[in-house]
Amino acid sequence: MRLVGAEPPRPNDEAIVLALREEFRLCETDTQRYDLCVQKRDELLDQQTRLQTLAAACERVMSSECPEYGRRKKAKSQDSATDGSALKEVVRCWGRDVVQHYQWSSKGEKYCNQLRATARRVPVWEEAVVGLNWSMLQRSRDIRRRPVKALVNPIEQADLDSLRSWSREDPFPCKRLAAKDLPDTFGFDKYGLMVYKEFAVGLAGPDGTGTTEAPAVPETNGADITEPPE
Known part of the structure; x- marks a missing residue:
């Protein structure tokens, strides 16, 4: 052995x-x-x-x-999620469950500061996830950019940058994605984020069909919403 x-x-x-x-x-x-x-x-x-x-x-x-491993991991995640001042603000905006699910307490200071700046700009998770999904969808289509990783948290700093940039536009230039909009290797996790199917709750089928959609966001004054610019 x-x-x-x-x-x-x-x-x-x-x-x-x-x-x-x-x-x-x-x-x-x-x-x-x-x-x-x-x-x-x-x-x-x-x-x-x-x-x-x-x-x-x-x-x-x-x-x-191993219950002891699971207990210590959960306790460490709970403690770390509220220790850093940056993540404390993210918790207030997007919720403790979101912060813990994406394991942001394990990320570096620069990443957490970017999270805080983004949460300040778009304080409602149901709205933030729409822009994050668009950014990752664009990355998945462009071989010149960093590919979307098969992780519980595939969000990169470039996605946070894109979300903050788009949030300054009125109306918000991103529409809510449906399962049929995703590549067939992706779906949505329980918080509506685009992830690889290993981590997804709802999956897009090979024919692009599916019933699962990302969480809805408030109406944007009835204006047409088009795909955000590259």
Whole structure:
């Protein structure tokens, strides 16, 4: 039996990099080199997604099978969520449950300050999640931008920046997304955020259909709401 903590054998990382460099030398055109880049990027992202999904699954098992682990984790999350002054304000705006669910207490000071600035700008979560979903949807469509990660909290600082920017526009330029608007690997979690299906409550089917929608937001003076600019 392998001891917990012992690392299994894995391919030599340096050898993988050298092999990739050799593949580039065999390419004859820029198109071939670009296709190789996309292929390798997709392979690495797939490996990352599988590892993140495995980590999340193991975390759930550990929390359910070891009451002491689950108790300490919950207690630490509750304490940390209200310790930092930045997160205290986020709790007041978006609620303690949201802060704890997305594990924001584990993020760095810069991220938490960005959360606070965003919560001040858009203090109602049901409105904030609409803009966050649009930002992540745009990232999922653009290979030049950072992909949406398979995490409980896929929100990045760029999404917070976008939400604050859009919040200055009148009317708010984002519409509430439905399941059919999402790529078929995504759904909505219990707080209405766009996440990978491993973390979703409602999923978009392969044909784009689905009944689950993100939480509704107040009407914006009856004006037409279009897709926000890139």
